Amino acid sequence: MKNIAVVMGGYSSEKVISMKSGEVVMNFLNHSLYRCFAIIIDQDGWRLVEQSIEYPINKSDFSVTIGSSKITFDGVFMAIHGAPGENGVLQYYFDQLNIPYTTSGEEASKMCFDKGRCNKFLKSQGISCAKSLQVHKGQEINLDLIIEKLALPCFVKPNSNGSSFGVSKVNTIDQLPKAIEKAFEHDDCVLMESFISGTEVSCGVHNLNGKVETFPITEIVSENDFFDFEAKYQGKSKEITPARISSDVANEIAAITKRVYHLLNLNGLARIDFIIMNQKPYLIEANTVPGLSKESIIPQQARVSGMSLSDLFNKSVEHMFNSNQ
Numbered sequence: 001m002k003n004i005a006v007v008m009g010g011y012s013s014e015k016v017i018s019m020k021s022g023e024v025v026m027n028f029l030n031h032s033l034y035r036c037f038a039i040i041i042d043q044d045g046w047r048l049v050e051q052s053i054e055y056p057i058n059k060s061d062f063s064v065t066i067g068s069s070k071i072t073f074d075g076v077f078m079a080i081h082g083a084p085g086e087n088g089v090l091q092y093y094f095d096q097l098n099i100p101y102t103t104s105g106e107e108a109s110k111m112c113f114d115k116g117r118c119n120k121f122l123k124s125q126g127i128s129c130a131k132s133l134q135v136h137k138g139q140e141i142n143l144d145l146i147i148e149k150l151a152l153p154c155f156v157k158p159n160s161n162g163s164s165f166g167v168s169k170v171n172t173i174d175q176l177p178k179a180i181e182k183a184f185e186h187d188d189c190v191l192m193e194s195f196i197s198g199t200e201v202s203c204g205v206h207n208l209n210g211k212v213e214t215f216p217i218t219e220i221v222s223e224n225d226f227f228d229f230e231a232k233y234q235g236k237s238k239e240i241t242p243a244r245i246s247s248d249v250a251n252e253i254a255a256i257t258k259r260v261y262h263l264l265n266l267n268g269l270a271r272i273d274f275i276i277m278n279q280k281p282y283l284i285e286a287n288t289v290p291g292l293s294k295e296s297i298i299p300q301q302a303r304v305s306g307m308s309l310s311d312l313f314n315k316s317v318e319h320m321f322n323s324n325q
Helices: 015-028 089-096 106-113 115-124 143-150 173-184 229-233 247-263 297-304 309-322
Strands: 002-009 034-042 045-050 053-056 064-066 069-071 075-078 132-136 154-158 168-170 189-194 199-206 218-222 237-240 270-277 280-287
Touching: 002 015, 015 034, 015 309, 045 064, 053 064, 075 089, 075 309, 089 106, 106 115, 106 280, 115 132, 115 189, 115 247, 115 280, 132 143, 143 173, 143 189, 154 173, 168 173, 173 189, 199 247, 199 297, 218 297, 247 270, 247 280, 297 309
Parallel strands: 002 034, 002 075
Antiparallel strands: 034 045, 045 053, 064 069, 132 189, 154 168, 154 189, 199 218, 199 270, 218 237, 270 280
């Protein structure tokens, strides 16, 4: 039986979501094939948690000693959203130890985590994205220039964070400084994007069956002004799968999603978010460690496609081992 480390937690505000994702993975992985261990990595350290007892991880070889037994891991199911599980840091660490993991590799993870850099690259490849500007902590901020380039309303968000933490929709120039300050609470770089009015959708994608395939597209209808944390995780939105969009637009989004998956050299499960304006999809961002809690979008899409959570997670682990042979 193979030992699987289900790695959860993280250093960002997304820890609360990551813990839910990790718990769901622990519950649904096939326990007759895999012995699953909950590994928490956060500001308090790296440890294995079993029956509420914590055992420290030896970082030199990613092992843990319980009593007289040393436990090592055959593979890692990555469930950390944000740093250090989505920004390439853990991917680099596991690569050095030759331990396979379920996500995209170090470089692809780094690229997608830097939203501004990622979207700039995708634009250069002909993918439609919102107009954007970046500002770094300590840099002088020219509010008039931002308005001139992006117009109002616009979005202000941390450049490298998810789950809509620190995101603001700005309607007046007076709101900009506070929105930028809020985003800086989560990252040292802030991304500002022009507002695209339309239908928000999300397309899950994977290569678990040996080829790149998309899940049914989800339409997101937020009760709030945009798809913020409350809408995502506290029931303030409707997520409709499949999305109520034309088959032509759905096919175009699926095709763009597959192209982006190849362009970014992604692996395993990923999710690409779009806004459709005047029947044209604009890419918002690519997520290399999408949420896996029961309320999350990928599990919803998998269910609609006829794939259970057990199938989804077991296929992820099988693919991880097959692609590392």
